[in-house]
Amino acid sequence: MPVRAFHFLFLAALPAFALVYTALGAPPAAAQELPSSRVFVPAPPKGKGDKCIADKDFMRRNHMKILEHQRDQTVYDGVRIKRTSLKECVACHVVNGPDALPLTSESPKYFCRVCHDYAAVKVDCFECHVSRPPVAKAAGLPAGEKERDALASFLKEGRQ
Amino acid sequence: MTATRNNPFLRDKPAPDDVPERGRRDVLRALAAGVGLALAPGVTLYAFGGPAEARAPGDPVSSKVRWGLLIDVNKCADGCTRCVTACSTENGWSDTGHPLTDAQWIRKVKVTDPKTGASRSLPVMCQHCAEPPCVDVCPTGASFKRADGIVLVDKHICIGCRYCMMACPYNARSFIHESLKDQKPYAPRGKGTVESCTLCVHRIDAGRIPACVEACPAEGGGALAFGDLNDPAAEISQRIAKYASAQIRADLGTDPGVRYQNL
Numbered sequence: 001m002p003v004r005a006f007h008f009l010f011l012a013a014l015p016a017f018a019l020v021y022t023a024l025g026a027p028p029a030a031a032q033e034l035p036s037s038r039v040f041v042p043a044p045p046k047g048k049g050d051k052c053i054a055d056k057d058f059m060r061r062n063h064m065k066i067l068e069h070q071r072d073q074t075v076y077d078g079v080r081i082k083r084t085s086l087k088e089c090v091a092c093h094v095v096n097g098p099d100a101l102p103l104t105s106e107s108p109k110y111f112c113r114v115c116h117d118y119a120a121v122k123v124d125c126f127e128c129h130v131s132r133p134p135v136a137k138a139a140g141l142p143a144g145e146k147e148r149d150a151l152a153s154f155l156k157e158g159r160q
Numbered sequence: 161m162t163a164t165r166n167n168p169f170l171r172d173k174p175a176p177d178d179v180p181e182r183g184r185r186d187v188l189r190a191l192a193a194g195v196g197l198a199l200a201p202g203v204t205l206y207a208f209g210g211p212a213e214a215r216a217p218g219d220p221v222s223s224k225v226r227w228g229l230l231i232d233v234n235k236c237a238d239g240c241t242r243c244v245t246a247c248s249t250e251n252g253w254s255d256t257g258h259p260l261t262d263a264q265w266i267r268k269v270k271v272t273d274p275k276t277g278a279s280r281s282l283p284v285m286c287q288h289c290a291e292p293p294c295v296d297v298c299p300t301g302a303s304f305k306r307a308d309g310i311v312l313v314d315k316h317i318c319i320g321c322r323y324c325m326m327a328c329p330y331n332a333r334s335f336i337h338e339s340l341k342d343q344k345p346y347a348p349r350g351k352g353t354v355e356s357c358t359l360c361v362h363r364i365d366a367g368r369i370p371a372c373v374e375a376c377p378a379e380g381g382g383a384l385a386f387g388d389l390n391d392p393a394a395e396i397s398q399r400i401a402k403y404a405s406a407q408i409r410a411d412l413g414t415d416p417g418v419r420y421q422n423l
Contacts, residue, residue: 128350
């Protein structure tokens with residue numbers, strides 16, 4: 001019987017969407033119902049606030065559609081709806097690292113990556129979009145103009 | 161959807177015959193007129209700091225508006241690069257020590273008449289053409305013109321072929337060669353795509369004016385002016401109607417939205 005239960009889970013996990021749904025659809029409580037299961041279930045970190053813009057099940061299936069729709073609206077029509085923007089997702093689902101600074105998408109603990117790594121679905125949003133909310137310079141990020149200029153002049157000198 | 165939406169091949173275009181012929185001499189004439197204007201008595205100019213017309217949130221941009229810039233070259237000091245710095249700071253592009261390939265959305269250009277020795281210094285950025293060659297050549301439809309006349313790159317579908325860079329007569333576009341980090345949230349930029357001046361589209365959508373216009377020093381009125389070319393009541397339109405202004409390479413028929421006064 002335990003073997004059959006495992007087999008069932010394995011089959012269900014084959015298609016990518018089913019896998020994401022199984023993985024994300026199972027809250028920690030559900031994971032506890034299967035103590036003998038060897039299937040690792042990702043647990044994405046909780047965002048800020050009480051709830052997301054829609055319920056979890058909807059967001060799990062449709063977040064990419066919302067983002068793409070908003071993307072086209074913004075790029076072509078100049079409609080910038082804050083609520084469904086990537087910037088707002090990033091701001092709300094921020095995960096702080098050990099240094100209390102927001103993690104970037106380079107970290108496997110980054111909100112999107114927790115599930116996307118699991119499902120082996122590559123996200124390329126953050127090749128262009130910044131993956132963390134802007135951090136005040138006081139927080140120690142090397143975003144200063146002076147540092148940038150210093151680096152540029154250093155590189156130039158190195159070439160001469 | 162995006163691939164077809166602004167595909168130049170699907171766009172209604174006026175036949176070439178509809179475009180008025182403009183000769184090279186017109187440009188020279190405009191340049192000559194510029195020298196004359198330079199000697200004309202002082203003209204009251206202001207930096208147009210007025211907010212762009214507010215669009216209701218959620219409304220798409222309208223083709224009733226055509227954003228443009230008017231640059232008074234007489235007011236543009238040789239050696240001043242405040243507009244360039246402001247653009248770089250605003251949009252997050254910077255000098256990384258690779259002058260041949262670094263992104264540059266706006267640059268200062270110095271032109272000298274070899275006969276008279278008279279020289280002018282002027283900023284050149286994407287000219288936001290009404291008939292943009294970059295849009296014509298783009299194979300994916302990534303290069304597009306927004307309804308309000310701003311020429312942009314949809315980097316989501318840009319494949320980095322750089323045809324647009326070759327097609328642009330103003331050398332306004334740049335290609336990003338290396339991976340980037342910590343971009344500005346409102347100005348996404350990434351390796352393998354082409355980019356150029358967006359006329360600070362994120363600011364315009366928020367009812368503000370481009371960073372370069374804002375940064376152009378207030379002393380003497382400011383050389384850069386921003387406004388709606390389609391609105392006859394707008395100060396930029398009134399100035400264009402009153403004083404001679406030139407488009408760079410007007411002979412190409414691209415009808416730039418950026419105009420130069422006293423060039």
